[in-house]
Amino acid sequence: xxxxxxxxxxxxxxxxxxxxxxxxxxxxxxxxxxxxxxxxxxxxxxxxxxxxxxxxxxxxxxxxxxxxxxxxxxxxxxxxxxxxxxxxxxxxxxxxxxxxxxxxxxxxx
Numbered sequence: 001x002x003x004x005x006x007x008x009x010x011x012x013x014x015x016x017x018x019x020x021x022x023x024x025x026x027x028x029x030x031x032x033x034x035x036x037x038x039x040x041x042x043x044x045x046x047x048x049x050x051x052x053x054x055x056x057x058x059x060x061x062x063x064x065x066x067x068x069x070x071x072x073x074x075x076x077x078x079x080x081x082x083x084x085x086x087x088x089x090x091x092x093x094x095x096x097x098x099x100x101x102x103x104x105x106x107x108x109x
Contacts, residue, residue, distance in 0.1 A: 007037045009045045015063035017047060022068050023061040025049070031068045 009017040017023055017034060024031050032051035037058075039045050045058040051068065077085075 007039050007045060009034075009037050009047050009058035009061070011062045012059050013062040017058065017061060017063050022064050022066060023047065023049070024064045024066065025056060026060055026062060031064060031066045033068055 011017050011023065012026055017037070019034050019037060021034050022031060023034055030049070030051060032049040034047055035050045035053075036048040037045065038048075038055075046055045047058055047061055048055050
């Protein structure tokens with residue numbers, strides 16, 4: 001594959017795509033920054049997205065002005081933090097009274 005600095009991709013909307021640009025993957029509307037662009041031996045241009053760490057063909061992407069969400073840093077939680085989080089979730093779930101939500105819906109009601 002060729003050097004990433006030399007290659008500019010052209011998205012489905014015919015706008016150029018460069019490393020660092022925000023793009024949208026048209027099949028899922030995923031918005032991400034471009035980490036790298038390469039051309040394979042057949043001349044096809046591939047774009048590496050930051051959010052998925054996967055390669056996409058240029059024609060499946062569109063340049064966008066939508067700001068991608070920043071990738072969150074992964075961290076490990078302590079047992080106490082997890083227990084507290086589950087306790088809060090349980091309290092919220094128990095506070096719902098399904099009988100007050102309303103009449104039936106669906107097939108039976």
